Each structure stands twice: as structure tokens, then as C-alpha cells.
Amino acid sequence: MTLTSRRSLITGAAAVACALPAVAAAATSATTTLAVYLRATPSWSAVRIVVVPAGEDVARTGRTSGAWVEVVWQGRTGWIADDYLRPPATSVPTAPADTRALASTALHRTFTYGDQSSVYHVWADGIDWSTPVGVLFYLDGDYFTRSTSRMHNPTAAPLADVAAEANRRNLVCIAVDTPDVYRSGLGYTWWKDKARTSAYFRAFAAHMNRTYRLAADRQWLYGYSGGAEIITISLMAQEQDAWGFAGGGAVILAGGGVPATYSETRLTPAFRTLRATWVVGSEDTAGETYPQTWSALGAATAGHRFYADRGFTRARLDVLDGLGHHDYDLAAVLRAPLDAAGVTRRR
Structure with a gap:
């Protein structure tokens, strides 16, 4: 599953500091912005006590x-990170249309979750923030060196072309690199340590959704090769609602196999469709x-059959005649699924 992509070795630490519990003057109500765990401490x-769905009053x-x-x-009483809460809908003022545009296109940023860090890029050119805005999360394939990495050349094709296609459809495009370490014979992959890398992605996606206030029903995953693998063997297979998905799709290019473990504990009807x-x-x-x-x-072929057999009603397999692993036009591949889903071009 090796591909052209590249990685930045990022160092740094991120931690959420927890002070000793303090007592505020009075209790108030709030609303969850995403599906989030209620935690014991x-x-x-x-x-984790229970999952509180998005839009619930607490x-x-x-x-x-x-x-x-x-x-x-x-x-049930428990703890939720304040980032996941906002005042009740009745008291939320209308935000200016341009507040999120301040962080439009931002390249070579880093995100840290626990002891894992990686580079990411955000493209938001021409986004109409006055309407619901969706997202395309792009996960690239495996690689050995920076010189062959797409993730360290985000201004060139094909990443720039994928981003432009997403932005034309009012989707913020966010490409994130694997946080995994180099492994001899494999390079940097999403799939080798899938438990940790998928947990990292879920935290990252939830953070991006909060930061840009992205529409939960317009969430798209796009993965190539090793990036396609992590989508089907983990993100579609366990904790499916972890970053607030309520509608959208996945484009799974040049890979996307069968998960070793599969759970429907948190599989919502929206995710199955x-x-x-x-x-x-x-x-x-x-x-x-x-x-x-x-x-x-x-x-x-096996991954598509696996999910179709489990009731994913919109699972589809397209085999492109004559193409090998390095022959794909990533932006062109993306267009057909977005068109079929009615994610129309605005420009």
C-alpha cells in the first residue's frame, strides 16, 4: 500500500491541563456540539459512561x-470537555459570516493528540460561510521518504486539485498525514497501528469540526491506498459516530479491505446509509x-462485499479498466461520487 505522499517529523507535546475541581456560582444549561462521551472524571x-448525541441539552x-x-x-452525571458545549440554541447569537474565513487556507500546520503528532493542511478558498459548510477529509497512502510525499508538497497537483474540487462544492478540504512512526519495509502507514492512528484521526476530525463549525450531515472521507485501508478497516468499522458524522460519504480509492474487527455498537442509521x-x-x-x-x-472487492453484506445500502464498487496503482487522477475520481450524491459545484 505504498504511495507517493510524504511526512513531516513533528515534535512537541499537547496536553489538556486539568485543575482541581472548582465550584461555580450556579448551574446553567448547555447543548452538545458533537456526539461526545460523558466521562466519569x-x-x-x-x-466513558455514555455517548451524548450532538444537539442534546445538558x-x-x-x-x-x-x-x-x-x-x-x-x-447521569459526568464530565464533558467545554469545547463540546455551547449555550442552548435559543440564546446563540448569529455569528458574522466571515468569522471562520480568518483561518481559510492554512498549510503545514500540526495537530497533537496524546503522544502523536502529524502535519495537516486546510484549503477553504471561496467557501461561502453564510451557508452550511461540509468537509472532505483526505488521507493519503504509505510512503518512505519526504521527497515522494504529497503531504509536503500541498501547493502542487494532485493535492491542490483535490482541494480545488472540494472547495468548488463548498466543502473545506483537510488533508492530514499519518502520525505513525517509520517501519522498516513499510515506511509510514495509516494501517499498521490502526488502533492508535484511527484514534488520532477521530480526535483530529472532531477538532476540525469544532474549529470550523462544519455541517455534520456533509462529512466526506477520501482515502488513497493506505489511506483507503484505514477508512474501511477502522473508521467505518468501529466508533463510527466518534467525530459527529450525520451524513455524507466515503471515496475509497485503490484499497479499502475487510476489517479484522467490526462493531455495530455505535453504528447509526445515518452511517449505514x-x-x-x-x-x-x-x-x-x-x-x-x-x-x-x-x-x-x-x-x-472484498471490502465492498463485506460492507454491502452488512446492510450498507449505498456501497458501490467501480473498477476502472486498464489502470494500475499509480495511474489515478485523484480529482477526477472524486467528481463522480460527489456528483452522484448531489454535492453540486457552485463555481
């Missing part, structure tokens, strides 16, 4: 601890990439 590693008890707020929801489109070349078979025994065509 004010910590990211705390026991009651603040008045207790806080650093960035955490104690709340009561349906008779996401438009999942596998796209792969007829010549994208064993020997085209690393490991050399891996076949993108075989992975895509």
Missing part, C-alpha cells in the same frame, strides 16, 4: 476542572505496491 482517559452542575465541565444528562464508493483499477493487483503480495483490487 475530568480526563480524556477517564471511564445541565451544568457548576463544577469545573480545567477545560472540563460537570453536567447531568438523562439522570453513507455513500461508500470503492474505486480501483483492473490492473491494480499484487506486485504494484508494498507489500508486493497485496492487491488493491482484491482488497477493494
Whole structure:
């Protein structure tokens, strides 16, 4: 699943400081901005009590601890990070149309979650912030060196072309690199340590959704090769609602195989109807990439069948005649699924 993409070695640390619980003057109400865990204590590693869906009203008890707020929801008391809460809808003022445009196109940024960091890029050229704005999260394939990495050349094709296609449809385009370490014989991958890299992506996507206030029903994933693999073996297979998905789709290019483990515990009806489109070349078979025994065509065929058999009603497989692993036009591949979903071009 090796591809042309590249990685920045990022160092740094990010931590959420938790002060000792303090008591506020009075309890007030708030509304969740995304689906979020209610936790037993004010910590990211705390026991998860229950998932509170997006748009739910919770009651603040008045207790806080650093960035955490104690709340009561349906008779259960626990802690939620304050970033996930806003005042009730009736008291939310209308934000100026240009507030989010201040952070329009931003390249070579870093995001840290726990002990993992990676580089990401945001393209938001020409976005109409006065209307609901969606997102296209792009995950690239495996790579060995920076010189072959798309992620360190974001102003050139094909990343710039993918971003332009998304922006024309009022989707913010966000490309994020894998936070994983280099592995001999494999390079940098999304899929080798899927438990950690998928947790990183979920935290990253939730953060981006909060930052840009992106529409939960316009969430798109686009993955190529190793990036396609992490979508189907983890993001579609476990904790499907973790970053607030309520509608959209996935474009799964040159890969996208069967997950080793699969759970429907948090699988919402909306997620089961996401438009999942596998796209792969007829010549994208064993020997085209690393490991050399891996076949993108075989992975895509098996992955599509797996999800279709589990009731994903909009699962589709498109095999492109004569194309191998390095022959795809990423922007062109993206257009057809977005057109079919009615995500129209505005310019």
C-alpha cells in the first residue's frame, strides 16, 4: 500500500491541563456540539459512561476542572470537555459570516493528540460561510521518504486539485498525514497501528469540526491506498459516530479491505446509509505496491462485499479498466461520487 505522499517529523507535546475541581456560582444549561462521551472524571482517559448525541441539552452542575465541565444528562452525571458545549440554541447569537474565513487556507500546520503528532493542511478558498459548510477529509497512502510525499508538497497537483474540487462544492478540504512512526519495509502507514492512528484521526476530525463549525450531515472521507485501508478497516468499522458524522460519504480509492474487527455498537442509521464508493483499477493487483503480495483490487472487492453484506445500502464498487496503482487522477475520481450524491459545484 505504498504511495507517493510524504511526512513531516513533528515534535512537541499537547496536553489538556486539568485543575482541581472548582465550584461555580450556579448551574446553567448547555447543548452538545458533537456526539461526545460523558466521562466519569475530568480526563480524556477517564471511564466513558455514555455517548451524548450532538444537539442534546445538558445541565451544568457548576463544577469545573480545567477545560472540563460537570453536567447531568438523562439522570447521569459526568464530565464533558467545554469545547463540546455551547449555550442552548435559543440564546446563540448569529455569528458574522466571515468569522471562520480568518483561518481559510492554512498549510503545514500540526495537530497533537496524546503522544502523536502529524502535519495537516486546510484549503477553504471561496467557501461561502453564510451557508452550511461540509468537509472532505483526505488521507493519503504509505510512503518512505519526504521527497515522494504529497503531504509536503500541498501547493502542487494532485493535492491542490483535490482541494480545488472540494472547495468548488463548498466543502473545506483537510488533508492530514499519518502520525505513525517509520517501519522498516513499510515506511509510514495509516494501517499498521490502526488502533492508535484511527484514534488520532477521530480526535483530529472532531477538532476540525469544532474549529470550523462544519455541517455534520456533509462529512466526506477520501482515502488513497493506505489511506483507503484505514477508512474501511477502522473508521467505518468501529466508533463510527466518534467525530459527529450525520451524513455524507466515503471515496475509497485503490484499497479499502475487510476489517479484522467490526462493531455495530455505535453504528447509526445515518452511517449505514453513507455513500461508500470503492474505486480501483483492473490492473491494480499484487506486485504494484508494498507489500508486493497485496492487491488493491482484491482488497477493494472484498471490502465492498463485506460492507454491502452488512446492510450498507449505498456501497458501490467501480473498477476502472486498464489502470494500475499509480495511474489515478485523484480529482477526477472524486467528481463522480460527489456528483452522484448531489454535492453540486457552485463555481
